[in-house]
Amino acid sequence: MTNAEAPAPPAAPPTAHRWPPVLAVALATFTVVSSEMMPVGLLTPMSHSLGVTDGVTGLSLTITGLIAAALSPFAPLLVGARDRRTVLVAFMLLLGLADAVTALAPDFAVLAVGRVLLGAAMGIVWGLATSVGPRLADGPRLALTMTLIFSGVSIASVLGVPLGTYLAALLDWRAAFWALALLGAASAAVLAATLPALPVHERGRLGGLAGALRHRGVAAGIAITAFVVLGHFAGYTYIRPVLEADAGLSSGVIAACLLVYGLAGVAGNFTLGPLSGRRPKTAVALALAGVALAAALLAYTGGVVTVLLVLVVWGASYGGVSVSTQAWVRTADPARIEASAAVWAGVFNAGIALGSFAGGLVVDRAGNRAVLLTAAGLAAVGLLIALLSRPDDRRP
Incomplete structure (x- = not known):
């Protein structure tokens, strides 16, 4: 054990x-x-x-x-x-x-x-x-x-x-x-x-966390999660000023656009979720490719219809990020599901906080387009890691 x-x-x-x-x-x-x-x-x-x-x-x-x-x-x-x-x-x-x-x-x-x-x-x-x-x-x-x-x-x-x-x-x-x-x-x-009773036989130990991170498949999944969450929140946190200043949309139109984005996120979760159970690498790659592409396109997009299309892609893609990256980590090391899931959750929450903070620094220093391209770049790094690795990689 x-x-x-x-x-x-x-x-x-x-x-x-x-x-x-x-x-x-x-x-x-x-x-x-x-x-x-x-x-x-x-x-x-x-x-x-x-x-x-x-x-x-x-x-x-x-x-x-x-x-x-x-x-x-x-x-x-x-x-x-x-x-x-x-x-x-x-x-x-x-x-x-x-x-x-x-x-x-x-x-x-x-x-x-x-x-x-x-x-x-x-x-x-x-x-x-x-x-x-x-x-x-x-x-x-x-x-x-x-x-x-x-x-x-x-x-x-x-x-x-x-x-x-x-x-x-x-x-x-x-x-x-x-x-x-x-x-x-x-x-x-x-x-x-x-909920039924959910007892455990042994206390959690630091060795369990270290063991999960030593697994190459888990480590890759954690890195993928870190980059895509950092990128998403660096860009999406400042989506309203981007749509106001760069796309020239009114507050009412922006609210409608964000509602469409949210509905696309629900659809993405229920589309990529079942796929992640069968092919987690494919689901992760699709989700990250969509986030990177949408963030990059939005940096050069104007007009309500085009913005809506890009936000649908972004929403559907990011809607599948949580379920697909967690499936990657779960598939990588089934023997340590709780330890690896706990690390994944910590990295995800850190990505939210640090991504929003980093995005603010970029916006203040380089503007709205730069923050979207930064978001796209970070998601692309995560995508590259996903393409070059696999969940079941157990090499030391």
């Missing part, structure tokens, strides 16, 4: 009754991503209410991402041999508490506390949730299971943030976070009611 944790096998082969827990985990990922990204849609009213600049309020995303990135790789180690069902329920409750603290925040300092708590909850939930799927389904059902779990990510972009923004417009930005707090508690209750 390796130093990695050894999950207890399911009590019975996956059957139809296993779909409720899969949907419960999907609800959890939807809630996590909606909570993380909600400040994007509420930046201006939050800043005015808290008496700080938009740039300071934007740090709430960076804080959350960095905390989650730091904790995710060590989630199996930190929670030890505790039943994963219990851990997921507890940290979804913590997520609800974090959103409640944010809703109550009288100033940015208290809001930062709430976002730190959110980052801690995200780090543990993401560090474990991606390894739960293989324990709920196997064989032909596994690809659909992981597609459903990751659908929460893309659906949060299409529904979660826009609904929160709409609620804030009707009531107040704090109402959006109160709604997320309630959703966090509801998600915890659904997980408690539907």
